[in-house]
Amino acid sequence: MKVFIILSIFCAAAFAEDYCYKDARRACGTKLSLDMKNCTAKYGAIERAEASLQKFAYHHFIRSFDYLLLSTHFANYQKNRPGFEKLFRDLSDNKWHEGIELIKYITSRGGEMQFNDVDNLVESEDGNFDLHEITAIAKALDIEKKMANEASEIHHRIWHKSVLHDPEITDYIEKEFVHKEKDLIRKLAGYSTDLKDLLNPEDGSLSLFLFDEFLQGNKLF
Amino acid sequence: MKSIAFVALLFCAIGFSSSNNLICNTPELDIPKEWVDMTHGCIGKMREQVLEELKASMQYMAMGAYFAKDVVNRPGVSEMFFKSASEERDHAIKLIHYLLMRGELTTNISDLIKRNLVPPVTTWENVVSAMKAALKLEADVTRKIRKVIEVCEHDTASNPSNNDYHLVDYLTGDFLEEQYHGQRDIAGKVSTLEKMMKDHGKLGEWLFDKKVQAGEL
Numbered sequence: 001m002k003v004f005i006i007l008s009i010f011c012a013a014a015f016a017e018d019y020c021y022k023d024a025r026r027a028c029g030t031k032l033s034l035d036m037k038n039c040t041a042k043y044g045a046i047e048r049a050e051a052s053l054q055k056f057a058y059h060h061f062i063r064s065f066d067y068l069l070l071s072t073h074f075a076n077y078q079k080n081r082p083g084f085e086k087l088f089r090d091l092s093d094n095k096w097h098e099g100i101e102l103i104k105y106i107t108s109r110g111g112e113m114q115f116n117d118v119d120n121l122v123e124s125e126d127g128n129f130d131l132h133e134i135t136a137i138a139k140a141l142d143i144e145k146k147m148a149n150e151a152s153e154i155h156h157r158i159w160h161k162s163v164l165h166d167p168e169i170t171d172y173i174e175k176e177f178v179h180k181e182k183d184l185i186r187k188l189a190g191y192s193t194d195l196k197d198l199l200n201p202e203d204g205s206l207s208l209f210l211f212d213e214f215l216q217g218n219k220l221f
Numbered sequence: 222m223k224s225i226a227f228v229a230l231l232f233c234a235i236g237f238s239s240s241n242n243l244i245c246n247t248p249e250l251d252i253p254k255e256w257v258d259m260t261h262g263c264i265g266k267m268r269e270q271v272l273e274e275l276k277a278s279m280q281y282m283a284m285g286a287y288f289a290k291d292v293v294n295r296p297g298v299s300e301m302f303f304k305s306a307s308e309e310r311d312h313a314i315k316l317i318h319y320l321l322m323r324g325e326l327t328t329n330i331s332d333l334i335k336r337n338l339v340p341p342v343t344t345w346e347n348v349v350s351a352m353k354a355a356l357k358l359e360a361d362v363t364r365k366i367r368k369v370i371e372v373c374e375h376d377t378a379s380n381p382s383n384n385d386y387h388l389v390d391y392l393t394g395d396f397l398e399e400q401y402h403g404q405r406d407i408a409g410k411v412s413t414l415e416k417m418m419k420d421h422g423k424l425g426e427w428l429f430d431k432k433v434q435a436g437e438l
Contacts, residue, residue, distance in 0.1 A: 041291040061279070065336040072317050076327045078250060096310065100303055103286045113286035115279065115339050122337040129331045132245040196243060204244035 041110030045158050045166035052154045053106050054114040059150065060099030062121055063143055067092035069129040070136050081208070083215030084133060090220045091140065098176070105172060133208055134195040141188040148181035187220065257324035262378030263385050266369045267320055268333060271313045273365050276338055277358055278309035283340035284351050295426070297434025298348050305355070312396070319391065348426050349414055356407045363400040366392055410438060 019038035027036050071088035074081040103113045117123075131139060155173045158166050191211075198207035259267075285303035288295040317333075320326050326333070345351035370392050373385040410433075417425035432438045 061282075061338070062336050065275070065334045065338075068314070068317075069330055069334055069336075072321065072326055072333065073330045075318075075321045076330075077321070077324055078252070078327050096307070100282070100285070100306070103282070104289055107286065107289035107291065110291045112290050113283070113343075115283055115286075115343065117337045117339070127331055127336070130328075132247075134243075134245050199244050201242060201244055205247060208247065 041108070043110070045162040045164045045169060046109040046111055048162045048164075049154055049158050049166075049169050050106065050109075050111040051114075052150075052157060053102065053111070054116075055118055056150055056154060057099050057102035057106065057113060058115055058117060059119075059121060059147070060095045060102060062117065063147070064092045064095035064099060066129065066143065067095060067140070070131070070139070073129055073131065074133075074136070081133065081212045083212035083218075084136065087215050087218075087220060088136070088140070094221060101176070105176075109169070133211070134192065134199060137188060137191050137195060141185065141192060144181060144185050144188060148177070148185060151177035151181060184220070254324075259320075259323050259325055259385060259388070260373075260376040260379035260383040262376040263369075263373035263383070263388065264320070264325055266372045267316060267325075267388075270365060270369050271316045271320075271333060272335060273362060274309050274313035274316065275334060276340075277362055278306045278313065279338040280340045280342070280358060281306035281309060281355070283343045284345070284355065287344055288348070288351070295348055295430040297430040297432070298351070301433055302351075302355070312399075315395075319388070323388070348429065349411065349418065352407060352411045352414065356404065356411060359400060359404045359407060363397065363404065366396050366400065370397075413438060 020036065023036040023038045067088045071085050071092055073079060074084035074088065106113055129136075151173050155170050155178070158169045158173075195207075195211065198204070198211060281302050285299050285301075285306055287293060288299035288302060317326065342354065345354065370389050373392070374389045376383045376385070414426065414429045417429050419425070429438070
């Protein structure tokens with residue numbers, strides 16, 4: 001049975017190589033409008049990953065807006081925390097550009113982008129960005145963990161649940177998200193620890209000034 | 222068992238209410254407000270405009286995505302639209318920074334951006350139709366900036382009606398300047414592309430894309 005399955009996969013792969021060629025031969029000499037619908041960049045397991053990659057890309061834009069709101073919040077004259085403003089602006093810019101890169105990646109594998117909050121991410125959350133310094137860091141930490149888990153799910157979907165092995169997709173996810181998220185999550189968790197220790201009644205107010213100053217000079221990425 | 226949990230809970234409560242409280246609040250501040258002088262109607266218009274710029278941004282994002290597809294394959298045009306998407310986002314951030322500079326955005330921050338901004342159109346017949354849509358989009362943004370200027374120059378929502386000279390100057394000199402230059406650039410490209418395609422259709426479009434990609438247009 002196994003042999004049969006493997007054989008049939010090989011056969012499918014062998015035929016797949018010929019599909020575009022056949023299309024092209026059939027199209028030659030006919031009307032220009034004839035579709036060569038097998039001549040796409042799609043191969044491997046991209047069709048299994050496409051929908052989740054689209055969601056992942058769209059979530060990047062939502063998160064980019066979340067962080068932009070947090071950055072704005074800490075930049076008003078009452079908050080006046082340029083370090084926190086910079087931290088969240090860096091996160092916002094990063095999510096924005098990674099979102100664009102994800103769209104480019106999807107199209108590089110023959111897919112297309114769908115813009116839609118299919119999981120109702122926006123509505124399922126409280127959407128309050130009027131936060132204190134420590135709760136804002138906490139929110140960012142939660143967001144990044146969700147992002148990391150989403151990347152892992154896409155990886156799992158391709159690695160374990162797809163008949164076709166597609167190391168290109170899993171490698172891309174690892175390189176672009178898995179390791180980077182690990183660093184980011186660790187950094188944010190560290191900030192959370194520091195703030196928890198520093199925000200006592202005696203030091204709290206001045207601590208935030210010093211911590212903000214530290215953030216101004218600190219590189220997140 | 223229950224009593225142990227209760228005692229534990231009690232200890233926790235005592236622990237938290239002792240002098241080692243985690244202080245998240247910063248003290249109430251008493252900063253004079255006289256300098257915060259933007260008027261209600263004008264602020265509202267500016268906040269709306271932030272969202273308009275972001276909507277335009279996501280529309281450009283959809284254009285970039287469409288022309289990046291392998292079965293469309295216009296990499297130069299796609300990259301141009303992705304760049305426009307980031308530029309529109311930068312405009313929104315510039316408006317936000319202006320409001321912050323004037324002492325605004327201290328309240329209702331969460332309503333400033335609708336975070337789920339789905340672009341209304343996601344496919345185009347060809348590059349010309351997308352470029353024309355882009356030109357219309359820019360014209361619409363320009364019209365809306367003019368509307369912000371009108372309101373801020375003569376804000377009847379405040380009594381007596383107010384002229385926000387500095388903001389009006391900024392929007393006119395900075396934003397409209399960029400809008401008009403941008404619109405002329407797109408209109409010129411539409412003209413070039415339509416002429417390239419007149420007798421040569423797809424060949425013209427393919428060549429246009431390569432020229433855009435090489436920065437030759």
